[in-house]
Amino acid sequence: MSESGLPRLSRRAVIGGALAVAAGASVLALRRPDRGGPHDAYFSRLSSALARAGIGRPVLIIDRARLRANIQAVRATLAGTKMPVRVVVKSLPVPGLLDAITAGLQTNRCMVFNGPMVLDTLRWNPHADLLLGKPLPALEVGRVLDAALPLLAGSPGPQWLADSVERIRGYAAIARARNTRLRINLEIDVGLHRGGLADAPAVGAALEAIMASPELQFAGLMGYDPHVPKMPRPAKAYADAIARYSAAREVVRARVPAADFPTLTFNAAGSPTYRMHAADALASELAIGSAFLKPRDFDLPTLTHHVAAAFIATPVLKTVEPLEIPGLESLDKVLPLMDANARRGFFVYGGHWLAEPESPPGLEYNGLYGRSSNQELLTGSRRVPLRPDDYVFLRPTQSEAVLLQFGDLLVYDDGELKDRWPTFPVSA
Numbered sequence: 001m002s003e004s005g006l007p008r009l010s011r012r013a014v015i016g017g018a019l020a021v022a023a024g025a026s027v028l029a030l031r032r033p034d035r036g037g038p039h040d041a042y043f044s045r046l047s048s049a050l051a052r053a054g055i056g057r058p059v060l061i062i063d064r065a066r067l068r069a070n071i072q073a074v075r076a077t078l079a080g081t082k083m084p085v086r087v088v089v090k091s092l093p094v095p096g097l098l099d100a101i102t103a104g105l106q107t108n109r110c111m112v113f114n115g116p117m118v119l120d121t122l123r124w125n126p127h128a129d130l131l132l133g134k135p136l137p138a139l140e141v142g143r144v145l146d147a148a149l150p151l152l153a154g155s156p157g158p159q160w161l162a163d164s165v166e167r168i169r170g171y172a173a174i175a176r177a178r179n180t181r182l183r184i185n186l187e188i189d190v191g192l193h194r195g196g197l198a199d200a201p202a203v204g205a206a207l208e209a210i211m212a213s214p215e216l217q218f219a220g221l222m223g224y225d226p227h228v229p230k231m232p233r234p235a236k237a238y239a240d241a242i243a244r245y246s247a248a249r250e251v252v253r254a255r256v257p258a259a260d261f262p263t264l265t266f267n268a269a270g271s272p273t274y275r276m277h278a279a280d281a282l283a284s285e286l287a288i289g290s291a292f293l294k295p296r297d298f299d300l301p302t303l304t305h306h307v308a309a310a311f312i313a314t315p316v317l318k319t320v321e322p323l324e325i326p327g328l329e330s331l332d333k334v335l336p337l338m339d340a341n342a343r344r345g346f347f348v349y350g351g352h353w354l355a356e357p358e359s360p361p362g363l364e365y366n367g368l369y370g371r372s373s374n375q376e377l378l379t380g381s382r383r384v385p386l387r388p389d390d391y392v393f394l395r396p397t398q399s400e401a402v403l404l405q406f407g408d409l410l411v412y413d414d415g416e417l418k419d420r421w422p423t424f425p426v427s428a
Helices: 011-030 041-052 064-078 095-105 115-124 138-152 165-177 200-211 234-255
Strands: 059-063 085-088 109-112 129-132 159-162 182-188 216-223 265-268 285-288 310-320 344-349 355-359 375-380 391-396 409-413 416-421
Touching: 041 310, 041 391, 041 416, 059 064, 064 095, 064 409, 085 095, 095 409, 095 416, 109 115, 115 129, 115 138, 138 165, 159 165, 159 216, 165 182, 165 200, 165 216, 182 200, 182 234, 200 216, 200 234, 216 234, 234 265
Parallel strands: 059 409, 085 109, 085 285, 109 129, 129 159, 159 182, 182 216, 216 265, 265 285
Antiparallel strands: 059 310, 310 344, 310 391, 344 375, 355 391, 409 416
16 A cells, blocks of 8 residues: 555556556547438438338439529530530430430530440430440441431431541441441540540541541541549649640641531530630530539539539338447447447448438448448448438439439429439440
């Protein structure tokens, strides 16, 4: 005993106690704050609409009012310019969605990215003006041509995208074998470095190859620059892209008859950069797709005037508390101390989509448990009041790979689910 009458602590006990205090302080310092809560007013109304409609499975919902707001955002941005919009079908492979956007923008120009969608788009609108958004193998071009000829009804046909002299020669052989003529648009590299003609001499060589083939007709240029807003210096990246495009355009101007130059298609932009191109007179049209729905990957400084218009809704099947991780049950009491958002588990109907939890707030995937396309696990805090049969909402990170996974899309308008929009058939 010490003179004070209290037990004397050993040095080991003192050090052990200090370490325990330090460890406890570290846990508190690392502890993640509780981010949970209930649905806000918007998602509460959407939940009620789903329940009234008798929806008990995963669905993808388009908010018509938000879609209209995004169409108006494009119209307002391009007001005063003479640049029409070419709607990117791969990002919006839904006839009803395309109807709303093309009518709202008064355009029949579409960009397509695979053979089946060329045919699907022509069946949807035989008068659609098509530009391919990527080069296709010559064998696929031949197959699509054979199927498309009855649908073209005398129209000049799609502009096929070429990225090399070799591909141009392959397309010429396809045209000769069918005694037809193909329009060729040239893909140029404006900084994305995903292929395409790299410089002015390459553009010149490609033009010569087209002009040497009577089966081919030069139709224009396409330059895609979605990398620009993600660069450390977006303004410089955009200036570099414009310089590359301008150099290619001048090669065309020098080699194409002056009377033909105004008829050419100079396609530029994409959803991330269309707003930047609106201030330039370089392009003759702008390609826009995902911006009309604004999935999460498009939360960019250049698209702050757009709103999210597509959500996945799926029912909760099971709730568990405490959350138990197979093989790591010993951590079941420790993890909630570190993270209040790991106290409850919610197994939902389906899952493993390209999407992130949106509502209720605080939900997240569990890296220890892993992903599932059958019963996805989401975790949350005790402030998340979900019960079985309640709905969880997720926001797609992109649209092109997600919209074709749910069958008919549901259209939310004025507080109710009012329409079903069939999609195009699934295609790669």
